[in-house]
Amino acid sequence: xxxxxxxxxxxxxxxxxxxxxxxxxxxxxxxxxxxxxxxxxxxxxxxxxxxxxxxxxxxxxxxxxxxxxxxxxxxxxxxxxxxxxxxxxxxxxxxxxxxxxxxxxxxxxxxxxxxxxxxxxxxxxxxxxxxxxxxxxxxxxxxxxxxxxxxxxxxxxxxxxxxxxxxxxxxxxxxxxxxxxxxxxxxxxxxxxxxxxxxxxxxxxxxxxxxxxxxxxxxxxxxxxxxxxxxxxxxxxxxxxxxxxxxxxxxxxxxxxxxxxxxxxxxxxxxxxxxxxxxxxxxxxxxxxxxxxxxxxxxxxxxxxxxxxxxxxxxxxxxxxxxxxxxxxxxxxxxxxxxxxxxxxxxxxxxxxxxxxxxxxxxxxxxxxxxxxxxxxxxxxxxxxxxxxxxxxxxxxxxxxxxxxxxxxxxxxxxxxxxxxxxxxxxxxxxxxxxxxxxxxxxxxxxxxxxxxxxxxxxxxxxxxxxxxxxxxxxxxxxxxxxxxxxxxxxxxxxxxxxxxxxxxxxxxxxxxxxxxxxxx
Amino acid sequence: xxxxxxxxxxxxxxxxxxxxxxxxxxxxxxxxxxxxxxxxxxxxxxxxxxxxxxxxxxxxxxxxxxxxxxxxxxxxxxxxxxxxxxxxxxxxxxxxxxxxxxxxxxxxxxxxxxxxxxxxxxxxxxxxxxxxxxxxxxxxxxxxxxxxxxxxxxxxxxxxxxxxxxxxxxxxxxxxxxxxxxxxxxxxxxxxxxxxxxxxxxxxxxxxxxxxxxxxxxxxxxxxxxxxxxxxxxxxxxxxxxxxxxxxxxxxxxxxxxxxxxxxxxxxxxxxxxxxxxxxxxxxxxxxxxxxxxxxxxxxxxxxxxxxxxxxxxxxxxxxxxxxxxxxxx
Numbered sequence: 001x002x003x004x005x006x007x008x009x010x011x012x013x014x015x016x017x018x019x020x021x022x023x024x025x026x027x028x029x030x031x032x033x034x035x036x037x038x039x040x041x042x043x044x045x046x047x048x049x050x051x052x053x054x055x056x057x058x059x060x061x062x063x064x065x066x067x068x069x070x071x072x073x074x075x076x077x078x079x080x081x082x083x084x085x086x087x088x089x090x091x092x093x094x095x096x097x098x099x100x101x102x103x104x105x106x107x108x109x110x111x112x113x114x115x116x117x118x119x120x121x122x123x124x125x126x127x128x129x130x131x132x133x134x135x136x137x138x139x140x141x142x143x144x145x146x147x148x149x150x151x152x153x154x155x156x157x158x159x160x161x162x163x164x165x166x167x168x169x170x171x172x173x174x175x176x177x178x179x180x181x182x183x184x185x186x187x188x189x190x191x192x193x194x195x196x197x198x199x200x201x202x203x204x205x206x207x208x209x210x211x212x213x214x215x216x217x218x219x220x221x222x223x224x225x226x227x228x229x230x231x232x233x234x235x236x237x238x239x240x241x242x243x244x245x246x247x248x249x250x251x252x253x254x255x256x257x258x259x260x261x262x263x264x265x266x267x268x269x270x271x272x273x274x275x276x277x278x279x280x281x282x283x284x285x286x287x288x289x290x291x292x293x294x295x296x297x298x299x300x301x302x303x304x305x306x307x308x309x310x311x312x313x314x315x316x317x318x319x320x321x322x323x324x325x326x327x328x329x330x331x332x333x334x335x336x337x338x339x340x341x342x343x344x345x346x347x348x349x350x351x352x353x354x355x356x357x358x359x360x361x362x363x364x365x366x367x368x369x370x371x372x373x374x375x376x377x378x379x380x381x382x383x384x385x386x387x388x389x390x391x392x393x394x395x396x397x398x399x400x401x402x403x404x405x406x407x408x409x410x411x412x413x414x415x416x417x418x419x420x421x422x423x424x425x426x427x428x429x430x431x432x433x434x435x436x437x438x439x440x441x442x443x444x445x446x447x448x449x450x451x452x453x454x455x456x457x458x459x460x461x462x463x464x465x466x467x468x469x470x471x472x473x474x475x476x477x478x479x480x481x482x483x484x485x486x487x488x489x490x491x492x493x494x495x496x497x498x499x500x501x502x503x504x505x506x507x508x509x510x511x512x513x514x515x516x517x518x519x520x521x
Numbered sequence: 522x523x524x525x526x527x528x529x530x531x532x533x534x535x536x537x538x539x540x541x542x543x544x545x546x547x548x549x550x551x552x553x554x555x556x557x558x559x560x561x562x563x564x565x566x567x568x569x570x571x572x573x574x575x576x577x578x579x580x581x582x583x584x585x586x587x588x589x590x591x592x593x594x595x596x597x598x599x600x601x602x603x604x605x606x607x608x609x610x611x612x613x614x615x616x617x618x619x620x621x622x623x624x625x626x627x628x629x630x631x632x633x634x635x636x637x638x639x640x641x642x643x644x645x646x647x648x649x650x651x652x653x654x655x656x657x658x659x660x661x662x663x664x665x666x667x668x669x670x671x672x673x674x675x676x677x678x679x680x681x682x683x684x685x686x687x688x689x690x691x692x693x694x695x696x697x698x699x700x701x702x703x704x705x706x707x708x709x710x711x712x713x714x715x716x717x718x719x720x721x722x723x724x725x726x727x728x729x730x731x732x733x734x735x736x737x738x739x740x741x742x743x744x745x746x747x748x749x750x751x752x753x754x755x756x757x758x759x760x761x762x763x764x765x766x767x768x769x770x771x772x773x774x775x776x777x778x779x780x781x782x783x784x785x786x787x788x789x790x791x792x793x794x795x796x797x798x799x800x801x802x803x804x805x806x807x808x809x810x811x812x813x814x815x816x817x818x819x820x821x822x823x824x825x826x827x828x829x830x831x832x833x834x835x836x837x838x839x840x841x842x843x844x845x846x847x848x849x850x851x
Contacts, residue, residue: 098721102724109725109730129713207679207714208714208715208717211713211715212712213845213849214849228585230588377590381597385599468582468590475556480557483557485720487556488723488744488802489558490723
């Protein structure tokens with residue numbers, strides 16, 4: 001159905017895919033080529049692999065399962081502060097690891113809120129360190145992301161369908177069965193895959209909350225190979241293993257994905273009918289309240305901890321903030337200019353090939369940041385000064401890392417726009433940039449805004465490859481935050497963490513809001 | 522009629538030429554050294570005041586990341602001096618063949634051990650120690666055995682990703698040898714968690730998550746001097762404390778050998794050494810003329826200094842890591 005004239009030439013899409021491949025796999029190849037001799041995996045590496053898989057499956061499964069009631073509640077309820085809540089949902093995901101971990105521990109740690117309350121009741125403190133701690137932290141990071149991804153799915157069901165359902169006297173169960181379940185069937189595997197891939201590259205979170213070397217992940221094994229043994233072959237092999245896990249997961253997830261089968265709508269704002277019973281209201285309220293408490297409390301501790309020193313942050317922090325904002329904006333622009341042609345390519349290719357492209361784009365999440373950074377360094381060092389390119393390279397890598405989320409949001413909406421209005425556009429001979437401007441972009445405002453916001457915010461908070469390249473004059477805000485901590489300045493670091501959170505959220509809000517303006521009209 | 526432009530162009534060219542005439546010295550070091558809150562900026566200013574040169578720092582993670590970066594760059598490295606390796610890394614660093622001999626005799630170091638490495642010169646040092654809060658823990662354990670017998674919670678760093686984390690492994694290995702496995706088995710229930718790096722661990726400790734954190738005997742000096750807070754202290758352990766000696770070396774292929782050599786002289790001079798205590802929070806390799814800053818006299822001074830010689834450190838490291846993983850993965 002989609003093999004017709006596309007607004008963006010396929011060549012652009014193929015070029016974008018090539019760039020993504022270069023960053024994700026070319027860097028791995030560069031590291032492997034620099035290696036001397038063949039590497040072998042030992043028992044400790046297999047143990048790391050087992051732990052990585054297990055915690056990632058558990059984390060992703062729980063995140064997606066819990067996101068279903070939350071996304072549904074948010075989709076069918078209107079309440080004051082809903083928009084703010086949806087924006088705040090983006091926050092945990094974009095926080096630098098260390099800030100988020102300290103926030104989580106301020107709530108669930110030995111000296112945290114929960115333990116303090118338990119202490120009043122004469123109970124021992126909670127012991128957060130262990131597999132349950134790892135999963136809890138991954139839930140904190142990824143439940144909001146899963147919710148956002150599923151919420152996109154809900155909002156993509158045309159309002160007419162709900163109205164038709166209501167006029168046919170659908171019960172909540174009928175709505176779930178006939179409208180929501182097909183959408184979830186289409187959206188859940190992708191959301192699961194994305195979160196599974198994120199969790200496979202987890203390292204600092206898994207280690208800190210895992211409570212010891214039993215919580216060794218593949219990424220930590222890569223660290224060990226690189227800095228402990230300087231065994232580049234092994235680092236590359238482990239990174240390949242990480243891709244293999246991701247590849248299998250992607251193949252499975254995309255196999256289970258069926259395209260959404262809902263027909264065309266007029267793009268009216270949504271109102272879900274037939275969900276008005278008291279029990280359902282109470283259920284939704286409880287779900288939203290619990291999730292909000294779980295997600296907002298650690299953020300509130302970040303706010304309280306950072307606020308006292310926020311206004312007295314030293315000048316280098318402010319300069320780094322401007323630098324980070326610039327990188328974030330470039331990264332967002334790059335993400336969109338990669339995601340649009342890729343999404344066009346995915347929609348234009350026959351299904352089998354399009355899935356391959358999609359899977360490859362997803363796999364960039366499974367790329368080891370250390371291997372990507374090292375590979376880029378190996379590639380750039382002979383030709384130029386990698387330090388001088390630290391910021392552009394960081395923006396590029398961040399853009400590629402954000403691409404899967406962007407595609408997740410853009411590609412389905414893109415396909416729908418083509419499916420719903422493509423024939424009309426064809427009959428009007430609407431091609432090239434006119435088609436992009438008049439048909440695609442207006443239909444994609446919401447996912448484009450979301451993707452740009454997410455990319456900018458992710459880039460803002462990501463330490464990324466800049467840590468491998470940067471010198472004094474290229475430090476970004478996350479790097480400065482770590483430097484404050486390394487210099488014992490934990491209070492200022494907390495304030496820098498808060499500043500980072502504010503900037504990330506503001507970026508996300510501005511773009512996401514921009515994308516949703518039409519929906520509120 | 523183009524004269525003004527030509528003149529401007531000529532002036533521009535000469536300006537560029539003057540900038541190029543000033544020789545450039547590149548020092549590769551770890552990230553916290555070049556940070557705005559580390560010794561880097563003050564050291565750059567002090568050196569440039571006399572060298573008629575331009576000192577540039579390039580930074581890479583920590584000591585181990587620094588060595589990995591240097592290995593990646595190989596002979597094409599732009600670095601003239603590498604500063605920030607420690608004695609656990611110098612054997613591997615000298616095997617790269619990238620470093621030149623420093624050609625100095627006894628420099629009168631104030632180190633707890635004798636220094637006779639022909640390739641690397643120390644610029645600061647410190648003892649690893651468990652730091653605690655005196656108000657909540659007035660009587661800390663005085664040995665690993667006492668710590669293991671207590672119900673105190675400690676937070677340490679992973680030896681595979683962190684320098685202090687590796688230091689602790691070598692500390693236990695050097696102090697207890699074959700008994701190291703037993704010590705780790707005893708410490709297993711004291712171990713709150715293991716973090717990726719020093720910052721995370723120290724952050725957790727300051728937030729009250731753990732009773733003690735693996736750091737340096739000099740850490741309390743930061744709180745005392747910079748924050749006027751005397752509540753932090755390091756616990757003295759009867760078996761002695763493991764040393765970290767941080768060193769620098771000259772890259773053999775440097776095109777500024779004289780300047781690099783001058784930098785090593787400067788590194789051992791009063792100007793550099795006086796910056797170290799309150800910026801890198803370590804002991805200077807040579808005590809500066811005015812002595813150590815006020816507050817350093819309150820720190821514990823271990824009677825036994827433990828340190829593997831560079832050529833034994835690699836074997837000890839691999840042995841200690843196996844012991845550690847074995848004891849804590851059960």
